[in-house]
Amino acid sequence: MRHRAAKRSRVDLFLTFLRVALTTLIVVGVFLFIMQQIDADNVFARRLNPDARALTRAQFEGLVVSGLSQGAMYGLIALGYSMVYGVLGFINFAHGEVFMVGAMTGMITSNKLADAGLWESNFLVAMLFILIVCILCSTMTAVIMERVAYRQLRGAPRLIPLITSIGVSFFIQQCSELLLGPGAKAYPRLPDWLDETWSFLGADIERTKFLVIGVAAVSMVALWYLVERTKTGKAMRAVAEDKEIASLMGIDVDRTIVTTFAVGGAMAGVAGVLWGILFGSVTSFTGFLPGIKAFSAAVVGGIGNIGGAMAGGLSIGGAESVAPLVILEPLGIPGVSQLKDAVAFLMLIFVLLVKPTGLFGERLSAEDRA
């Protein structure tokens, strides 16, 4: 947002209006929700939503936990967007498809392992194996993508690589659709012991959610170690800061960019497996919506900012799970669960309107910030 002109135009007025309106909506929604929780017969709660009923504690916990586990997954995907944007300054639209490739590979591998019996007998070993295969496949997809499509476009006008990545995304989707056939493909049923719950801070939480959040946390720590504590990570940060000076310092820029794509791809591969565990099935178009939401998460957290990407993922996941029932339903909007995806997009728009650099500030080189 440059050039805050001295004279405020009508567009600025409109934007201010939008900011105020959205904020009011959120505040009123939350207020009505609190009223409804205190007493469903409350005048305030009944005013817009005559059928208001207080959520039980278990319901609310369920919403938050499923929001957080999905958010952890979004966060992992968001890392890829964020790092690539930090290094190359363009949105790799096809990153959602890298995630889809991970989920598809996970589906194929897990079904093969289920046929072999390993899935039931030793789930954790099977899981580890699946994770490794998925990470390999997703990483390969990301690296090939960079080599074939993006490398020739260094220095092209900003929108050219973005349009290219839309084409790549389309192409990968259709490849998967044609090679593996249309329709949803199911993961094998999770072993029974995962259906039970563990109690944590007084809340009963399904073990699958624990598994998902745990895997995401471990990957996150590994990534943090790679970026902040190793030489490769240092090179990545340097390239993100300034490509030319980095190359003068003896860093192989091309190689570092490939590493960035590979690391992002690996995280997307992990996220793909987590999707499989959470939802149990995958289609060739699975990558689209989580991809866009993950990009929103990267923006919400501040693009180029690794911790921000994870935090953004958690907040987008949490918001889309909680906001329909906490903000929209008390406002009297029917069928709120259908608006889950719209909430994620609205959150992106809201953050861009209110704080365009994201919650934790963006980390971009001067040329990318233009």
Added chain:
Amino acid sequence: MTDIITSVAPARSALDQDWRKVVRFGLLLALALVFISLAGMPVGLDTRVVIEPILSMGYLSLLWLPFLLGYAVSGEKVLEGVQSHAKGPRELVAGLLVGAVGGVGLSLLAVLIDNFDLRDPLVNWSPQLLDLVTFDNGVGYGTVWIPISGGIGLVGGALHVVPALVRRMFVTAVISVLAVSALEAILNDLSEGLKLEFVIDWLFFVRGGLTQSGALAVAVVSAAYVAVGRDRVRVAKESFQSLEGPTRTRANTVGVVVIGLLVAGLPLVLGRITNELLVNVGLFVLLALGLNIVVGLAGILDLGYVAFFAVGGYTAAVLTSPNSPGFSPELPWTVAVLVVVVLASITGLFIGAPVIRMRGDYLAIVTLGFGEIIRLLFLSDWLSGFTGGAQGITNIPGIDLGLVELKGTDPKSMFYLVLFFCALAVYASWRLEKSRIGRAWMAIREDESVAEAMGINTVNAKLLAFVVGAVLASFSGAIFAAKVGSIFPSSFIILVSIVILVVVIVGGMGNIVGVIAGAAVLIGILGGPRQPGLLQEFSEFKLLIYGALLVWMMLKRPEGLVPNVRRTRELHQEEFLQDAWLKGHIDTGEDHGDEGEEAPS
């Protein structure tokens, strides 16, 4: 480029190859052929015949690649001032080798299919594919692909060796045969309309596909045209382009009128299905012209363009249909369309205002989000009181114009409506492009900060681009509603935006002729997101082709097939500067004066 400073050395020997390149292209070809086979193209397209007994579209999907790669393997950039070699046996051998390696890939695939069963993840790992690859003759017969593919690669390589005229004749002949075969349905209808059935009966086989003699005739005629007629056409074109002032304007007017009459006369001689196709093409031309203003002129990448199409469609549907729930004034379409314009403009402002200040790439994603939000809203229970939710709105009446009624069941009448709006859009785009605001858009596209410094109100200009684009898209939506007669949220998926973007980019961003040609070729031949094209068999594969096309265009020719002169200069600024520097023109800078905005050459 008149003064190219290049010297030519004698041809190199056949063994003096760039072996790494040959091996890389060969492996690439093998991989691509295996991929195409496993994607199901050969089997899926086998029913469509190109030349009656000998060539089907299925085999063609495998055969074009060795040809292309056999040609490409010996392609090298001839740099000015650098010595290049004459073409000779080296190119032939390279093509042959690349093709042969590809053939080995296919025969290996046959062996693998015969021995292993990977049908579980790969749906096309099937006996049908094996039969097709081995010509129904058992696995060993798969090796036939090595000479076939090698031979075709050799032909590809030979294109470098033969004289330029022969090369042009050959390529034109091949393209003409394919084009005539693809246009079969239209040609059939045309001949019926013009009472020329006997030509078609001779050209085409009864159940589809060219006859051998027909194919030969097409090839000979087109090759002869290249040999004899092409120069004359070029001379005529050049003399046309050298016209100036009022003569030029008059010539242009005559050209436009003639083309307009031809297009207007077309539906009279075509049949129902082809007319339907024309209407679809027209709807996409309208959408693409709108997006062309937003993306091509103002340089704003709007990925949620389908939102305006949806708003147009839904507004028209709610206002005209007796079945619309909630609010049903049953207005005539002509009145409704006025409301559509107003609502679309408001939506354009509403979506445009928050995003207009964002970075170009954020804008793309946020508009994509808006496109999806609008669809979700139309689908949701919240608005289903007006929009019918997933059930949509049905029973949308035709358009009563007093004398005639235009209905979807009569595509001929619909076509004239679309044509009218397309003409309107073309005129508007043309005038806008030449106007002050058009120049402002182009300045913003080139460099927003500089444009602002030059005193352009960038916010207003960009908003205006949004609104104009929105209005054109909403016209298309309103016609779509009246044509189809019912409207569902599933017609307005993001895919539509992307397909329109592909059309605009392949045709040539910022060029009206290019955009129309892009829509006609892509939507007409391959089909739209939901609408079949002339090659109905391709419906499974068209999106794959669109994706690949988008990537390929961006990498190789970002200005599109029919480029806009100024846009090309922006995209290839460095090359232009380099060129000028090599020729010693760089100091003046006057050689790049932006006079040349005329028709593309």
